[in-house]
Amino acid sequence: MTNQQKRSEDALIRLCGALLEFAPESPWTEYIARAEEAVGTQFADNDQAQLTRRLLVDAVKGNLINRRVNAYETLQRRHNLPLTKREFAEERTTFCHVLAYEAGLIDALPEQNRGAAEKTAATPS
Numbered sequence: 001m002t003n004q005q006k007r008s009e010d011a012l013i014r015l016c017g018a019l020l021e022f023a024p025e026s027p028w029t030e031y032i033a034r035a036e037e038a039v040g041t042q043f044a045d046n047d048q049a050q051l052t053r054r055l056l057v058d059a060v061k062g063n064l065i066n067r068r069v070n071a072y073e074t075l076q077r078r079h080n081l082p083l084t085k086r087e088f089a090e091e092r093t094t095f096c097h098v099l100a101y102e103a104g105l106i107d108a109l110p111e112q113n114r115g116a117a118e119k120t121a122a123t124p125s
Contacts, residue, residue, distance in 0.1 A: 009093065012093075012096050012097070012100060012106075013064065013092065013093070013096055015096075015100070015105070016064050016095065016096040016099055016100070017064040017065050017066075017067075019032075019099065019103070020032065020061055020064055020065050021065050028103070030102075031099055031102040031103045032099060034098060034099075034102045035095045035096070035098040035099035035102065036057045036061075036095070038094050038095060038098040039053070039056060039057050039060055039091050039094060039095050040052075040053035040056045040057065040091065043056075052081075052082065055079040055081065056079070056081060056083070056088075056091060057095075058079075059075040059078075059079050059081060059088070060088075060091055060092045060095050061095075062075065063075060063088075063092060064092065064095070064096070072085045072088050072089075073085075075088075076088075097109050097110060
C-alpha cells in the first residue's frame with residue numbers, strides 16, 4: 001500500500017466515524033444498516049454466532065467513533081471478539097467502504113469488499 005493509499009484509507013475511516021457520530025438520521029441510517037450487514041459475513045447463521053457478529057458490528061462502530069477509547073485491544077477484551085487485530089481492521093474497512101459506497105461518496109468498492117456488498121444488496125431490507 002502506498003502512502004497515498006494509506007492516507008486515503010485513514011481519511012475514509014475518519015469520515016465513517018464522523019458519519020456514525022453526527023448523522024444518525026435518515027437516509028444515513030439506511031446506509032449504516034447496509035454497512036452493518038457487510039460486517040462479519042463469515043459467521044454462521046445460528047443465534048450464538050449472530051450475537052457475536054452483532055458485538056463485532058458494535059465494536060467496529062465504537063472503534064470508528066473513537067479509536068482511542070475503543071481501541072481494538074479494549075474491545076477484544078470487552079466483547080471477547082474471535083478476530084485478530086488485522087481481521088478486525090479488515091472488517092472496519094469493509095464497513096467504511098460499504099457505507100461510503102451506499103452513500104454515494106465513492107464510485108466503486110475495492111475488489112476485496114465487493115462480495116460483502118453483493119451479499120448486502122441481495123438481502124431484502
